[in-house]
Amino acid sequence: MSEKCYVARSTKIAARMMGDEMMIMLAPDSTLFTLNEVASAIFNAADGTTPLEVIVRERVCAEFDVELEVALKDAQQVVKELAGHGVLLVSDEPITKPRAFAQVAR
Amino acid sequence: MASLNTPSATADVVIEIGGFPIRLSTDDTAFLEMLKVRYAGFVTSGENARIEFDVMLAPADTMIGNGDVRVERESGRWSMGRGDFEADWNPRAARGIIRQSTNPYSINSVLRIVHTLLLAEQGGFLVHASSAVRNGRAFLFAGVSGAGKTTMARLAPPDVALLTDEISYVSREEDSYHAYGTPFAGDLGRLGENIRAPLAALYLLTKGTENKIEPVSAAEASRALLENILCFARDSEVVRSVFEAACDFVCRVPIRRLTFTPDARVWEMIV
Numbered sequence: 028m029s030e031k032c033y034v035a036r037s038t039k040i041a042a043r044m045m046g047d048e049m050m051i052m053l054a055p056d057s058t059l060f061t062l063n064e065v066a067s068a069i070f071n072a073a074d075g076t077t078p079l080e081v082i083v084r085e086r087v088c089a090e091f092d093v094e095l096e097v098a099l100k101d102a103q104q105v106v107k108e109l110a111g112h113g114v115l116l117v118s119d120e121p122i123t124k125p126r127a128f129a130q131v132a133r
Numbered sequence: 134m135a136s137l138n139t140p141s142a143t144a145d146v147v148i149e150i151g152g153f154p155i156r157l158s159t160d161d162t163a164f165l166e167m168l169k170v171r172y173a174g175f176v177t178s179g180e181n182a183r184i185e186f187d188v189m190l191a192p193a194d195t196m197i198g199n200g201d202v203r204v205e206r207e208s209g210r211w212s213m214g215r216g217d218f219e220a221d222w223n224p225r226a227a228r229g230i231i232r233q234s235t236n237p238y239s240i241n242s243v244l245r246i247v248h249t250l251l252l253a254e255q256g257g258f259l260v261h262a263s264s265a266v267r268n269g270r271a272f273l274f275a276g277v278s279g280a281g282k283t284t285m286a287r288l289a290p291p292d293v294a295l296l297t298d299e300i301s302y303v304s305r306e307e308d309s310y311h312a313y314g315t316p317f318a319g320d321l322g323r324l325g326e327n328i329r330a331p332l333a334a335l336y337l338l339t340k341g342t343e344n345k346i347e348p349v350s351a352a353e354a355s356r357a358l359l360e361n362i363l364c365f366a367r368d369s370e371v372v373r374s375v376f377e378a379a380c381d382f383v384c385r386v387p388i389r390r391l392t393f394t395p396d397a398r399v400w401e402m403i404v
Contacts, residue, residue, distance in 0.1 A: 041377060043380040045350075045352045045354075045383065046350050050352060050380065052372060054369035055372070059359055
């Protein structure tokens with residue numbers, strides 16, 4: 028994953044915050060994911076235009092008392108896993124049109 | 134492809150589940166009588182059916198087997214099937230056709246699928262749960278096979294009206310939910326009563342050595358509910374609807390963990 032990466036929520040999911048956890052269901056096959064508070068913070072901030080590093084600094088380090096380097100490494104792993112399942116989209120450029128991005132990523 | 138008997142002089146039966154009457158027409162009088170017996174209590178007059186299905190019966194040995202259920206939407210029409218049945222349903226025309234053998238489980242499967250699709254449109258669902266009415270309020274007992282759904286039904290005292298011991302019917306009406314009786318029976322082998330009541334609570338069943346009711350988090354309740362909701366369709370729109378329905382339900386209806394030992398005292402807690 029590059030230094031400057033952008034993440035966006037996929038359009039092929041349904042998601043709802045239930046208590047402290049983000050519930051996510053993949054629309055095509057009903058696979059259910061539950062995110063913890065840190066992953067939920069990243070997911071909620073994944074607007075496609077804010078760099079992951081900024082999300083981690085402002086939404087994770089500021090809230091959860093963790094060093095940027097450690098948090099960023101963990102965040103990259105989380106993003107990689109969620110992107111692998113189709114929950115998030117990842118790019119080294121801002122993602123303004125998730126559908127168009129999906130076509131490029133193929 | 135199995136050879137099929139085209140209906141000639143047809144007769145019909147209207148089966149109303151969840152307040153939604155569905156007409157089944159066939160030229161096979163023996164099959165029709167079987168339906169009337171099997172769905173006794175859910176058969177209504179034929180004037181107000183909201184969906185009409187023609188049932189075409191194939192020889193018993195030509196449509197057999199189980200396998201996975203397939204439910205797909207194409208151009209606004211639903212196509213569903215398994216080894217023992219094939220069905221097409223056009224919601225806009227409110228008409229469909231079912232091809233199956235005389236196996237009653239086949240028609241039962243089609244009805245379940247159709248009702249899951251109807252309920253998904255209005256925020257309701259079918260769920261693996263027994264359910265019953267006590268003091269005018271409905272209680273659901275959800276769990277996978279072996280969790281105790283039928284046991285709870287068997288232990289119910291005389292003042293409890295059983296809605297089902299296997300598949301519960303949850304309908305949403307604005308911000309409230311109602312449970313309906315269903316003919317979808319489990320090991321108890323008994324149809325539910327064809328009544329409805331406002332939903333008071335859903336209990337997630339666990340067998341244990343004592344009877345106790347414990348709170349569960351919203352996330353745990355959502356996960357457990359979603360695991361038990363029947364959703365046959367591989368269709369993004371339906372999956373989203375079911376997900377939203379489950380989350381809305383968790384936000385509005387009390388959900389608790391019920392650990393119970395199999396004796397009738399557990400019902401002292403269900404009031």
